[in-house]
Amino acid sequence: MIKIKNFLKKMCIKLKYIKNPILNSKIILSNIIKKSINWIKIFNKNKINKKKIKKVNKILKRRNNGEPIEYLFYNCEFWSLLIKIYPITIIPRKDTEILVEIILRKICCKDIILDLGVGSGSLSLSLANENKNIKIIGVDNIKKIIKLSNKNAINLKLKNVLFLHSNWFSIFKKEKFNIIIGNVPYINIYDYNLNNLSLKFEPINSMISKNKGLKEIKYIIKKSKFYLYKNGWLFLEHGFNQKLKVKYFFKKYNFLNIKSYNDYNKKNRITLGQYI
Numbered sequence: 001m002i003k004i005k006n007f008l009k010k011m012c013i014k015l016k017y018i019k020n021p022i023l024n025s026k027i028i029l030s031n032i033i034k035k036s037i038n039w040i041k042i043f044n045k046n047k048i049n050k051k052k053i054k055k056v057n058k059i060l061k062r063r064n065n066g067e068p069i070e071y072l073f074y075n076c077e078f079w080s081l082l083i084k085i086y087p088i089t090i091i092p093r094k095d096t097e098i099l100v101e102i103i104l105r106k107i108c109c110k111d112i113i114l115d116l117g118v119g120s121g122s123l124s125l126s127l128a129n130e131n132k133n134i135k136i137i138g139v140d141n142i143k144k145i146i147k148l149s150n151k152n153a154i155n156l157k158l159k160n161v162l163f164l165h166s167n168w169f170s171i172f173k174k175e176k177f178n179i180i181i182g183n184v185p186y187i188n189i190y191d192y193n194l195n196n197l198s199l200k201f202e203p204i205n206s207m208i209s210k211n212k213g214l215k216e217i218k219y220i221i222k223k224s225k226f227y228l229y230k231n232g233w234l235f236l237e238h239g240f241n242q243k244l245k246v247k248y249f250f251k252k253y254n255f256l257n258i259k260s261y262n263d264y265n266k267k268n269r270i271t272l273g274q275y276i
Helices: 004-014 023-033 037-040 050-064 067-075 092-105 122-130 143-155 199-200 214-225 243-252
Strands: 075-078 081-084 110-117 135-140 162-163 177-182 226-236 255-262 268-275
Touching: 004 023, 004 050, 023 037, 023 050, 023 067, 050 067, 050 110, 067 075, 067 243, 075 122, 081 122, 081 143, 092 122, 092 177, 092 226, 092 255, 092 268, 110 122, 122 135, 135 143, 177 214, 177 255, 214 226, 214 243, 243 255, 243 268
Parallel strands: 110 135, 110 177, 135 162, 177 226
Antiparallel strands: 075 081, 226 268, 255 268
Protein backbone atom coordinates (compact mmCIF):
# COMPACT_ATOMS: atom_id res chain seq x y z
CA MET A 1 0.00 0.00 0.00
CA ILE A 2 1.21 3.49 -0.86
CA LYS A 3 -0.27 6.96 -0.56
CA ILE A 4 -1.77 8.36 -3.75
CA LYS A 5 0.42 11.48 -3.71
CA ASN A 6 3.58 9.37 -3.44
CA PHE A 7 2.43 6.97 -6.11
CA LEU A 8 1.68 9.87 -8.47
CA LYS A 9 5.27 11.07 -8.07
CA LYS A 10 6.53 7.62 -9.08
CA MET A 11 4.16 7.60 -12.06
CA CYS A 12 5.47 10.98 -13.23
CA ILE A 13 9.05 9.71 -13.11
CA LYS A 14 8.11 6.70 -15.24
CA LEU A 15 6.38 9.01 -17.72
CA LYS A 16 9.14 11.64 -17.79
CA TYR A 17 9.60 11.31 -21.56
CA ILE A 18 5.89 11.77 -22.26
CA LYS A 19 4.50 15.28 -22.80
CA ASN A 20 2.78 16.53 -19.64
CA PRO A 21 3.54 13.54 -17.38
CA ILE A 22 1.62 15.02 -14.42
CA LEU A 23 -1.67 15.24 -16.29
CA ASN A 24 -1.10 11.84 -17.91
CA SER A 25 -0.49 10.30 -14.49
CA LYS A 26 -3.66 11.80 -13.03
CA ILE A 27 -5.81 10.69 -15.97
CA ILE A 28 -4.45 7.14 -15.82
CA LEU A 29 -4.89 6.85 -12.08
CA SER A 30 -8.37 8.38 -12.28
CA ASN A 31 -9.46 5.72 -14.77
CA ILE A 32 -7.97 2.84 -12.77
CA ILE A 33 -9.38 3.76 -9.36
CA LYS A 34 -12.65 5.11 -10.84
CA LYS A 35 -12.37 8.46 -9.11
CA SER A 36 -12.26 12.00 -10.53
CA ILE A 37 -9.03 13.95 -10.83
CA ASN A 38 -10.46 16.42 -8.34
CA TRP A 39 -11.08 13.57 -5.88
CA ILE A 40 -7.47 12.44 -6.28
CA LYS A 41 -6.28 15.95 -5.47
CA ILE A 42 -8.40 16.20 -2.32
CA PHE A 43 -7.84 12.68 -0.99
CA ASN A 44 -4.22 12.24 -2.05
CA LYS A 45 -3.29 10.83 1.35
CA ASN A 46 -5.51 7.83 0.78
CA LYS A 47 -3.68 4.62 -0.07
CA ILE A 48 -3.84 2.59 -3.24
CA ASN A 49 -3.73 -1.22 -3.10
CA LYS A 50 -1.32 -3.57 -4.86
CA LYS A 51 -3.91 -4.80 -7.35
CA LYS A 52 -4.53 -1.31 -8.68
CA ILE A 53 -0.81 -0.51 -8.65
CA LYS A 54 -0.24 -3.53 -10.89
CA LYS A 55 -2.94 -2.35 -13.30
CA VAL A 56 -1.45 1.14 -13.41
CA ASN A 57 2.05 -0.17 -14.14
CA LYS A 58 0.74 -2.17 -17.11
CA ILE A 59 -0.91 0.95 -18.48
CA LEU A 60 2.24 3.01 -17.92
CA LYS A 61 4.25 0.61 -20.12
CA ARG A 62 1.74 1.03 -22.95
CA ARG A 63 1.70 4.81 -22.53
CA ASN A 64 5.51 4.96 -22.59
CA ASN A 65 5.39 3.11 -25.91
CA GLY A 66 3.38 6.01 -27.29
CA GLU A 67 -0.10 4.49 -27.17
CA PRO A 68 -2.63 7.33 -26.77
CA ILE A 69 -4.56 7.53 -23.50
CA GLU A 70 -7.82 7.46 -25.47
CA TYR A 71 -7.02 3.94 -26.69
CA LEU A 72 -5.87 2.83 -23.25
CA PHE A 73 -9.33 3.42 -21.80
CA TYR A 74 -11.45 3.36 -24.97
CA ASN A 75 -12.99 6.78 -24.52
CA CYS A 76 -12.37 10.46 -25.19
CA GLU A 77 -14.03 13.79 -24.59
CA PHE A 78 -15.26 15.79 -27.57
CA TRP A 79 -17.47 18.88 -27.35
CA SER A 80 -17.99 18.03 -23.64
CA LEU A 81 -19.39 14.60 -24.56
CA LEU A 82 -17.80 11.36 -23.37
CA ILE A 83 -17.47 9.22 -26.47
CA LYS A 84 -16.40 5.60 -26.70
CA ILE A 85 -13.67 4.86 -29.22
CA TYR A 86 -11.64 1.88 -30.40
CA PRO A 87 -8.34 1.69 -32.32
CA ILE A 88 -10.35 1.16 -35.52
CA THR A 89 -11.36 4.84 -35.31
CA ILE A 90 -9.29 8.00 -35.39
CA ILE A 91 -9.13 9.87 -32.10
CA PRO A 92 -11.34 12.99 -32.42
CA ARG A 93 -9.15 16.09 -32.43
CA LYS A 94 -9.78 19.27 -30.49
CA ASP A 95 -9.24 21.18 -33.74
CA THR A 96 -12.31 19.50 -35.22
CA GLU A 97 -14.50 21.23 -32.63
CA ILE A 98 -14.16 24.42 -34.71
CA LEU A 99 -16.11 22.57 -37.41
CA VAL A 100 -18.97 22.04 -34.94
CA GLU A 101 -18.99 25.77 -34.16
CA ILE A 102 -19.11 26.79 -37.81
CA ILE A 103 -21.83 24.31 -38.77
CA LEU A 104 -24.04 25.37 -35.84
CA ARG A 105 -24.03 28.92 -37.24
CA LYS A 106 -25.45 27.67 -40.56
CA ILE A 107 -28.03 25.18 -39.26
CA CYS A 108 -31.68 26.03 -39.73
CA CYS A 109 -34.61 24.43 -37.92
CA LYS A 110 -35.30 20.86 -39.07
CA ASP A 111 -32.27 20.66 -41.38
CA ILE A 112 -31.29 17.20 -42.60
CA ILE A 113 -27.53 16.62 -42.41
CA LEU A 114 -25.27 13.99 -43.95
CA ASP A 115 -21.96 13.26 -42.22
CA LEU A 116 -19.45 11.39 -44.40
CA GLY A 117 -16.79 9.24 -42.72
CA VAL A 118 -18.11 9.38 -39.16
CA GLY A 119 -15.54 7.33 -37.24
CA SER A 120 -16.68 7.33 -33.62
CA GLY A 121 -19.54 9.66 -34.58
CA SER A 122 -18.17 12.56 -32.53
CA LEU A 123 -19.12 15.28 -35.03
CA SER A 124 -22.67 14.04 -35.64
CA LEU A 125 -23.25 13.39 -31.96
CA SER A 126 -22.11 16.88 -31.00
CA LEU A 127 -24.43 18.53 -33.52
CA ALA A 128 -27.34 16.26 -32.60
CA ASN A 129 -26.84 17.08 -28.93
CA GLU A 130 -26.77 20.83 -29.58
CA ASN A 131 -29.89 20.92 -31.76
CA LYS A 132 -32.61 18.32 -31.19
CA ASN A 133 -34.68 19.63 -34.14
CA ILE A 134 -32.23 18.53 -36.83
CA LYS A 135 -31.85 15.03 -38.24
CA ILE A 136 -28.42 13.59 -38.98
CA ILE A 137 -27.40 10.56 -40.99
CA GLY A 138 -23.78 9.52 -40.59
CA VAL A 139 -22.07 6.97 -42.84
CA ASP A 140 -18.87 4.98 -42.82
CA ASN A 141 -17.64 2.05 -44.90
CA ILE A 142 -16.63 -0.09 -41.89
CA LYS A 143 -19.47 -1.97 -40.20
CA LYS A 144 -17.75 -2.17 -36.80
CA ILE A 145 -17.46 1.61 -36.80
CA ILE A 146 -21.17 1.98 -37.52
CA LYS A 147 -21.96 -0.33 -34.62
CA LEU A 148 -19.72 1.75 -32.34
CA SER A 149 -21.17 5.12 -33.38
CA ASN A 150 -24.77 3.89 -32.98
CA LYS A 151 -23.82 2.62 -29.52
CA ASN A 152 -22.48 6.08 -28.69
CA ALA A 153 -25.77 7.62 -29.79
CA ILE A 154 -27.69 5.23 -27.52
CA ASN A 155 -25.38 5.94 -24.57
CA LEU A 156 -25.92 9.68 -25.06
CA LYS A 157 -29.70 9.17 -25.51
CA LEU A 158 -29.71 10.94 -28.87
CA LYS A 159 -32.64 9.99 -31.09
CA ASN A 160 -32.08 12.46 -33.92
CA VAL A 161 -28.98 10.77 -35.33
CA LEU A 162 -28.57 7.46 -37.17
CA PHE A 163 -25.43 5.80 -38.50
CA LEU A 164 -25.50 3.62 -41.62
CA HIS A 165 -22.99 1.51 -43.54
CA SER A 166 -22.10 3.15 -46.86
CA ASN A 167 -19.10 3.88 -49.07
CA TRP A 168 -19.58 7.65 -49.19
CA PHE A 169 -22.85 8.17 -51.12
CA SER A 170 -23.33 4.57 -52.26
CA ILE A 171 -26.59 3.83 -50.36
CA PHE A 172 -28.30 7.04 -51.47
CA LYS A 173 -30.31 7.46 -54.64
CA LYS A 174 -32.63 10.45 -54.68
CA GLU A 175 -32.09 11.60 -51.08
CA LYS A 176 -31.21 15.26 -50.56
CA PHE A 177 -29.64 17.08 -47.62
CA ASN A 178 -29.42 20.66 -46.40
CA ILE A 179 -25.87 20.18 -45.18
CA ILE A 180 -23.15 17.67 -46.04
CA ILE A 181 -20.06 17.32 -43.85
CA GLY A 182 -16.87 15.65 -45.00
CA ASN A 183 -14.21 14.82 -42.42
CA VAL A 184 -12.37 12.62 -44.89
CA PRO A 185 -8.77 11.33 -45.16
CA TYR A 186 -6.55 14.19 -46.30
CA ILE A 187 -2.99 13.43 -45.19
CA ASN A 188 -0.44 12.94 -47.95
CA ILE A 189 1.17 9.52 -47.52
CA TYR A 190 4.57 11.24 -47.57
CA ASP A 191 3.61 13.73 -44.86
CA TYR A 192 6.30 13.84 -42.18
CA ASN A 193 3.62 13.91 -39.46
CA LEU A 194 3.09 10.19 -40.00
CA ASN A 195 6.36 9.76 -38.11
CA ASN A 196 4.56 11.00 -35.00
CA LEU A 197 4.75 8.17 -32.44
CA SER A 198 1.08 8.35 -31.40
CA LEU A 199 -0.17 8.24 -35.01
CA LYS A 200 1.24 4.74 -35.48
CA PHE A 201 -1.58 3.43 -33.28
CA GLU A 202 -4.34 5.04 -35.37
CA PRO A 203 -5.90 3.46 -38.49
CA ILE A 204 -3.70 4.76 -41.30
CA ASN A 205 -6.30 4.17 -44.03
CA SER A 206 -8.61 6.63 -42.29
CA MET A 207 -5.95 9.33 -42.43
CA ILE A 208 -4.07 9.13 -45.72
CA SER A 209 -5.26 9.86 -49.25
CA LYS A 210 -3.70 9.68 -52.70
CA ASN A 211 -3.00 12.68 -54.95
CA LYS A 212 -1.23 14.62 -52.20
CA GLY A 213 -4.07 13.94 -49.77
CA LEU A 214 -6.74 15.38 -52.07
CA LYS A 215 -8.34 12.36 -53.75
CA GLU A 216 -11.32 11.97 -51.36
CA ILE A 217 -11.76 15.72 -50.96
CA LYS A 218 -12.07 16.21 -54.71
CA TYR A 219 -14.49 13.28 -55.00
CA ILE A 220 -16.76 14.58 -52.20
CA ILE A 221 -16.89 18.09 -53.67
CA LYS A 222 -17.66 16.72 -57.15
CA LYS A 223 -20.46 14.41 -55.98
CA SER A 224 -22.05 16.48 -53.22
CA LYS A 225 -24.02 18.75 -55.52
CA PHE A 226 -26.15 15.73 -56.55
CA TYR A 227 -27.20 15.19 -52.92
CA LEU A 228 -27.65 18.79 -51.74
CA TYR A 229 -30.81 20.84 -51.84
CA LYS A 230 -30.38 24.16 -53.60
CA ASN A 231 -28.74 26.65 -51.26
CA GLY A 232 -27.34 23.70 -49.30
CA TRP A 233 -23.85 23.76 -47.77
CA LEU A 234 -20.84 21.48 -47.99
CA PHE A 235 -18.29 21.61 -45.12
CA LEU A 236 -14.87 20.02 -45.39
CA GLU A 237 -12.00 19.63 -42.97
CA HIS A 238 -8.58 19.59 -44.66
CA GLY A 239 -4.87 19.98 -44.08
CA PHE A 240 -3.35 23.36 -43.20
CA ASN A 241 -1.56 23.52 -46.58
CA GLN A 242 -4.53 22.45 -48.75
CA LYS A 243 -6.79 25.51 -48.58
CA LEU A 244 -6.05 26.92 -52.03
CA LYS A 245 -6.49 23.57 -53.77
CA VAL A 246 -9.72 22.83 -51.89
CA LYS A 247 -11.10 26.25 -52.83
CA TYR A 248 -10.16 25.56 -56.45
CA PHE A 249 -12.20 22.33 -56.42
CA PHE A 250 -15.19 24.14 -54.91
CA LYS A 251 -15.07 26.71 -57.72
CA LYS A 252 -14.48 24.08 -60.40
CA TYR A 253 -17.65 22.22 -59.38
CA ASN A 254 -19.78 25.38 -59.27
CA PHE A 255 -20.05 26.10 -55.54
CA LEU A 256 -20.44 29.70 -54.44
CA ASN A 257 -19.95 31.67 -51.20
CA ILE A 258 -16.75 29.74 -50.58
CA LYS A 259 -14.98 30.55 -47.34
CA SER A 260 -12.17 29.08 -45.25
CA TYR A 261 -11.62 29.14 -41.50
CA ASN A 262 -8.64 28.59 -39.22
CA ASP A 263 -8.60 26.10 -36.37
CA TYR A 264 -7.79 27.00 -32.75
CA ASN A 265 -4.08 26.99 -33.61
CA LYS A 266 -4.69 29.54 -36.38
CA LYS A 267 -3.97 27.05 -39.14
CA ASN A 268 -6.14 26.63 -42.25
CA ARG A 269 -8.55 23.81 -41.43
CA ILE A 270 -12.14 24.25 -42.73
CA THR A 271 -13.56 25.25 -46.11
CA LEU A 272 -17.23 25.49 -46.98
CA GLY A 273 -19.22 26.25 -50.10
CA GLN A 274 -22.86 26.68 -51.08
CA TYR A 275 -24.65 24.90 -53.90
CA ILE A 276 -26.90 27.43 -55.64
